[in-house]
Structures are given as structure tokens and as C-alpha cells.
Amino acid sequence: MAKNERVSAWLKHRSAYADSSFETMLAGCAAHAADEEIGLLDIGASIDRLRDASLLLDDGATEPELTARSLISLGSVNLPVGRLWEGHINALNLVKTYAARSVRDKVKQLLAHGAFLGVWGADDAIPVVLEKGAAGLTGAKKFASGLGTVTHAIVTVNSGPDVRLALIEVTDVNRADVSGWRMPGMRSTASGRFDFSGLAVSSLLWVGSAGDYVREPYFVGGVWRIAALQIGGAVGLIDAATSHLRSLGRMEADAQKSRLGQVMMRALSGGALVERAARMMLSKMPEKAVALSIAARLQTEDCALDAIRAVEQSVGLAHFEDGSVTSRRARDLSVYLRQAARDAMLIRFADQAFADENSIRELLK
Numbered sequence: 394m395a396k397n398e399r400v401s402a403w404l405k406h407r408s409a410y411a412d413s414s415f416e417t418m419l420a421g422c423a424a425h426a427a428d429e430e431i432g433l434l435d436i437g438a439s440i441d442r443l444r445d446a447s448l449l450l451d452d453g454a455t456e457p458e459l460t461a462r463s464l465i466s467l468g469s470v471n472l473p474v475g476r477l478w479e480g481h482i483n484a485l486n487l488v489k490t491y492a493a494r495s496v497r498d499k500v501k502q503l504l505a506h507g508a509f510l511g512v513w514g515a516d517d518a519i520p521v522v523l524e525k526g527a528a529g530l531t532g533a534k535k536f537a538s539g540l541g542t543v544t545h546a547i548v549t550v551n552s553g554p555d556v557r558l559a560l561i562e563v564t565d566v567n568r569a570d571v572s573g574w575r576m577p578g579m580r581s582t583a584s585g586r587f588d589f590s591g592l593a594v595s596s597l598l599w600v601g602s603a604g605d606y607v608r609e610p611y612f613v614g615g616v617w618r619i620a621a622l623q624i625g626g627a628v629g630l631i632d633a634a635t636s637h638l639r640s641l642g643r644m645e646a647d648a649q650k651s652r653l654g655q656v657m658m659r660a661l662s663g664g665a666l667v668e669r670a671a672r673m674m675l676s677k678m679p680e681k682a683v684a685l686s687i688a689a690r691l692q693t694e695d696c697a698l699d700a701i702r703a704v705e706q707s708v709g710l711a712h713f714e715d716g717s718v719t720s721r722r723a724r725d726l727s728v729y730l731r732q733a734a735r736d737a738m739l740i741r742f743a744d745q746a747f748a749d750e751n752s753i754r755e756l757l758k
């Protein structure tokens with residue numbers, strides 16, 4: 394049985410799209426991940442597979458628990474593609490939540506013509522701003538995931554309470570620079586630099602008003618999507634390791650079962666927490682939704698880090714060989730885990746969880 398089929402044995406019933414088109418998409422994304430990393434295949438072909446499976450219509454808000462399950466599934470076979478899909482979901486959610494009807498209608502038209510969206514928020518040395526009275530933007534974004542694949546990005550303009558969101562076409566190759574993206578993992582996401590200097594205000598589609606971007610529960614409260622990919626990446630790494638060990642006749646060793654079994658149990662509990670955090674987005678309790686999303690984000694990070702360590706110990710030196718599947722998956726996962734503001738999120742969770750004598754029980758409900 395192939396690796397992606399074994400992963401599906403656990404994940405298949407947990408996906409909103411557990412049908413032939415979804416399984417075909419997973420198999421294709423899994424098969425092409427290695428060649429996408431080294432540039433032999435364009436990651437855009439995997440995005441086309443998502444489109445063929447109707448996944449690019451998912452905004453993560455209609456049935457968030459099912460979206461979480463599908464992110465876990467995709468993250469388990471191709472984390473870079475999962476990361477790009479998460480950005481597309483985030484963009485659709487922002488449009489649905491904050492954009493005027495005319496902008497929502499425009500986005501529907503773009504999607505019908507093959508658009509793929511992203512959210513670019515990390516400013517370069519010169520941030521993206523629109524000076525008062527200016528005719529165009531200045532500044533650039535860094536870590537802009539999906540250069541050459543994302544056609545339209547929701548971009549943060551200005552900062553602080555004046556931050557606004559603008560939907561901008563980002564297909565101009567002369568503004569894109571992927572040369573600085575030299576990470577050991579997530580290479581195929583092409584998360585480089587994009588220069589917005591001189592872009593006319595008339596070319597922007599504003600999404601919402603100043604400050605909307607950081608409103609909860611849609612800002613920090615949305616990190617359950619990241620958590621879903623983290624736990625998916627951990628499960629995929631464990632699966633690759635057990636496949637390797639099984640091929641060598643080493644999976645029957647009690648030490649291997651104990652080491653990897655403990656991490657797999659934590660991954661199962663992490664997946665359940667992610668799904669609970671996703672469900673909470675449908676509630677009328679934004680602070681609780683934020684707290685659970687933070688908990689899922691941090692718990693799955695810890696689980697994934699332990700999975701990387703356990704796989705290194707189980708596979709041994711072969712893990713670090715060129716072409717190693719476990720090495721590629723671990724590198725992708727290590728880079729993806731470095732999300733922003735980890736410590737601040739932990740403090741925010743603690744403030745919510747320990748606010749008064751009832752707050753812990755409230756989180757358990």
C-alpha cells in the first residue's frame with residue numbers, strides 16, 4: 394500500500410471531500426512534492442488539482458471543521474501546497490467577511506477565470522504604505538508566498554489602527570523576486586519579495602475598512618488553519634518514517650513502536666483540538682474561539698517538533714541523505730512551524746484561560 398493510501402486510512406473519513414476527486418488530488422500532490430521542491434515541476438499543477446476537486450471555492454467559514462480536516466489531509470502529503478491553499482482560504486474568508494458586494498462579485502469573476510489568491514502581510518524594509526493624498530503605493534512585501542502562482546493577493550497597507558486590506562493583481566514578474574527565498578524547506582512555495590511601489594490607487598480593490606484585518610475572531614482566531622497544516626505535516630512525516638522502517642524490516646522493534654507511537658497519539662489529540670477550534674468559529678464566543686485556536690496552534694507545533702526529533706532518532710543517518718523523503722518532509726515542517734508571535738499567543742491564551750475562577754471550565758465546555 395502506498396504512503397498516501399496509508400495516511401488516508403486514518404484521514405479519509407475525516408475529510409469533507411472523501412471522494413474520488415479528493416483522493417486523486419491527494420495522490421497527485423503527494424507524487425509530485427519532491428520534484429516541486431527542486432523545480433522540476435511547477436507547483437501550479439498541484440494548485441490546478443485543487444481547482445479540479447472544487448477546493449478553491451472553500452472559504453473556511455461555511456463548514457470550518459470540514460475545512461480543517463481537508464487541510465490536515467493535504468498537509469500530510471504536500472505541506473507547501475497546503476500552505477498556499479490555506480492562504481487562498483484566508484483571502485476568500487476576508488473577502489466574504491469584510492468586502493463590499495461589488496468586490497465580492499469581482500472576486501467571483503476572478504475565480505471563474507482561474508484566479509488563485511493569497512494574503513501577504515509581512516513588510517519588507519520599506520513597508521507598503523499609501524501616503525495621504527498619494528496616487529500610488531510605496532514599499533514591498535517579503536515572504537510573499539506563491540510568487541508566480543498567486544494571481545491576486547490581499548495585501549496589508551499601512552499599519553497599526555490604520556491598516557487596510559487591498560486586493561491587488563500580482564502577476565507582474567518584474568516586481569517579483571524569489572532569489573532571497575533560500576530556506577531549507579518549503580522551497581516550492583516561492584515565498585519571495587514583491588515590490589508594490591508605484592502601483593496606482595485606482596488598481597486596488599479595498600477589502601473592508603481600516604482596522605478590519607485585526608478584528609477577532611478572524612485574525613488570531615483563524616490560526617486553527619495553520620494548526621491543521623502543522624498536524625498534517627507531522628502525521629505525514631510519521632507515515633514516511635514508518636514506511637521507510639517497514640521496508641527495512643525495522644518497524645517491529647519495540648523501541649520504534651514506542652517512540653513513534655507516542656508522537657502519533659499526540660497527533661491524534663492535536664487533530665481533535667484543531668477540529669474543536671474550527672467548530673468554535675461558528676459560535677458567538679469570539680474570545681473562546683481565539684483561545685482555542687491559539688491552543689491548537691501551539692499544541693500542534695510542539696507535537697510536530699517532537700515528531701521531527703522522533704523521526705530523526707528512528708530513521709538515523711539515512712534521514713539526512715539526499716533524496717530522503719523524511720528529510721524533505723521534516724525540512725518543510727521545520728520551516729512552516731516558524732510562525733510569528735508565538736510567545737505573544739501563549740500569553741494571550743493564558744490571559745483568557747486564567748482570567749477568573751470560571752474561565753478554565755468555560756474552555757472545557
